[in-house]
Structures are given as C-alpha cells and as structure tokens.
Amino acid sequence: MTERRQRVPDVFDEAHRRCRAGEPVALATVVATWHSAPQPPGATMLVAADGTVTGSVSGGCVEADLYERARRVLTTGAPELIRYGISDDDAYAVGLTCGGVLDVFVERVDPGALPGLNAVAAARRAAQPAAVVTCVAADADGAPHDAGNSPADGGDSPDRPQTDPAQRLGRRLVLTGGQSPIGSLGDDRLDDAASADALGLLAAGHSGMLRYGYSGQRRGSGVSLFVTAYATPPRMIVFGAIDFAAAVARIGAFLGYRVTVCDARPVFTTARRFPEADEVVVQWPHRYLRTELDAGRVDERTVVCVLTHDPRFDVPLLELALRHPLAYVGAMGSRRTHDDRLKLLGEAGLTEAQLARLASPIGLDLGGRTPEETAVSVAAQIVAARWGGTGRPLAALDGPIHRPG
Known part of the structure; x- marks a missing residue:
C-alpha cells in the first residue's frame, strides 16, 4: 500500500500557473557565480504583474534592486543580464556583502511560452x-x-x-x-x-x-x-515508522528530497502520521528497497535512513543498501547495537570498505535529544557527506565558506 502527498508550488509552478492564466511574468535567474555567492546557478525569483514575488536569488542582498529591474523588463520585454558584486564604497549600495559576484538574467516569460x-x-x-x-x-x-x-x-x-x-x-x-x-x-x-x-x-x-x-x-x-x-529530485527513504522518522521526513522534504517512509506495520505506517512524506509504503523494508533498485528508481543520489531498531528489518536492509553506491546509508541505534550489526553484516559477506560506508550511530554529535534535534543531526551529516564538509564550526576553519559544487 502506498499513499502520496502533493508538493508545495515552486517558482516554476508559479510561472506555469500565471502563463496558463494569460499573465506574463518576469523571471530572474542566477546564471553564473564567483567567490562566496549566496545562491548557486539556477536560483530563480519571479515577479508577477501584480507585484507578487516568488523565490529568491541572493537571500536578500540584491532582491530590492532586482525587483525594480524585473518590473522594468516586464514592461519593456527587453531582457537584461545584470552583474552584482561586492559593495565596498557604500555599505548601502547594491552589492553582495558576502564577497561574492553573481550574474542574473532577467527575462519576460509570456503566455506564448x-x-x-x-x-x-x-x-x-x-x-x-x-x-x-x-x-x-x-x-x-x-x-x-x-x-x-x-x-x-x-x-x-x-x-x-x-x-x-x-x-x-x-x-x-x-x-x-x-x-x-x-x-x-x-x-x-x-x-x-x-x-x-x-x-x-x-x-x-x-x-x-x-x-x-x-x-x-x-x-x-x-x-x-x-x-x-x-532534474528529478534525489530520494530519501526512511525505514521505520517511529516519531524520529516523522522528524527526519520533515527535514528531508525541506532539503528538497522526495521522501518515502516505509515500514511493514500498517497500523503505524500511515500518511496521517507522516504528512511531510511524498509517499508512505507498507512493506518489508528490504523487499521494498530491492523492488526500487530493480526498477531503477534508486540511484547514487539516494539517501537511506534506517531507524527500525530491529535486526529482523535492518540487517537484511543494510546488507542490500551497502552493496550499492548510494549517497548515504545511516542507521540509528546504540553503540552496542552498532557493534552487533557490524558482526552480523560481516557474517553476511560485506567487505570492510562496504561496512565503512555505514553512518552508525546515525548523525553528527550535536548533543540533541528530541526527534527534531536528532533530525537536524542526521540532516547535517547528510549535507556534509554530499558536499565534503567537515562538520566543524566555520569559525574554526579558513578558506571559502561555500564549497564548489
């Protein structure tokens, strides 16, 4: 059994909706960045004829100026390529105080598109x-x-x-x-x-x-x-229908993952308990993952979080997950549980290199206690694994804050 939810509309959805209604919009897109720019290429902001704004390109540094330019492009129809850089001479001039430089292309998107x-x-x-x-x-x-x-x-x-x-x-x-x-x-x-x-x-x-x-x-x-x-959003598959899973699903959706919660127990595995998940699946975890792998719906961007606490579920599931090049495989449990898992997984034939890919106990050491705090810890480890972060305080490091993608 699978239940699905609808995602919140984004900038593209809003542009599509407005054009279907016969309304032109101005679309501002970051097309190039240098140094410590706050948003990557592809970040967008939409300005509608009624003045409504959707999205952001810099987190607030240049949006006020860009809004006026977008209104002008909406009126003239003539596209503009604008460069925003460091504002040295005047602290209130339009610029990026973070030290970055970005190029933004502003265009009018008409119903003809x-x-x-x-x-x-x-x-x-x-x-x-x-x-x-x-x-x-x-x-x-x-x-x-x-x-x-x-x-x-x-x-x-x-x-x-x-x-x-x-x-x-x-x-x-x-x-x-x-x-x-x-x-x-x-x-x-x-x-x-x-x-x-x-x-x-x-x-x-x-x-x-x-x-x-x-x-x-x-x-x-x-x-x-x-x-x-x-691109299709990367997947996060959360195994184990527990309160920690609900918090991890929420933060996974916030990070842009397409989130699935899977558990074999139908009484706990319901869409009502996991409203932030894109789909909720009642099935034995390792069987579900096997089905998704065989169907090609799991790739090297996929994140797997095993929160089941039950060796009947997590050992066959982890054995399968660690044999494939997934982005992240983490498992919740105590250090004793972790040691027992490693023993069983080793007996199942996993290599030392495969076992080394297991993030267990799951998450970074933030000192959290609640499901929400634990979810932040898990999300922080996933982000660090994706971008090669250290997990250390930025104040203790030198060099650029934003790592190249």
Missing part, C-alpha cells in the same frame, strides 16, 4: 528530467572571423551572426526525454550542439552555462546559453 512550460510540467509530474536552454548573451564582436571565408571573399563566414545578436537574447530550447525539442536558439546547428551538451548537464543534475559560436562552434564565443536543469 506555454507549450514549453507544459512540456516541462508534464515531465516533472512524471518524475522525468527536463532542461530549458536560454540565450542570455549574444555578442557580435565575440563571433570568430574566418579569413578564408570572409564576406570580402564573396562568402558568408559560418561563424558570423546572420541576424542582429540582440534577436538571439531570450530564445529558448526546451528538452524533455523522448520528445522533440520545443523552440529554437536561432540556428539548427546551434540547437543540435546545445541539445547534446544540455542533456549531459541534465544527466549530472547540474544547471550551468554553455558558450558557442553563432552556429554551434565549440571554439571561440558568440552566444552564452544557460541550461536550467529540472
């Missing part, structure tokens, strides 16, 4: 990846010049723009699995090159910038394209 938005929305509903490739910069001076095929020789260089570069700005190409691309960047060869590279970024789950010549040449420059990757 609805076919592409519909395709992305359908892919997201089906838990399939999708990508939107947008031209955020086009520079005629940056297009390489081929002396052997110059206009003076009677030919048109394939590297030179055949149209006003400004006409490329804001063009989009929408890519969804198994379907033909929607839209165009203004050149068939550029579409082909961008599609191939964007699908590579999408497979890695990353948004990012691509640069080409005007006809898709991978040498030189001319156009800058930003790929917004709508």
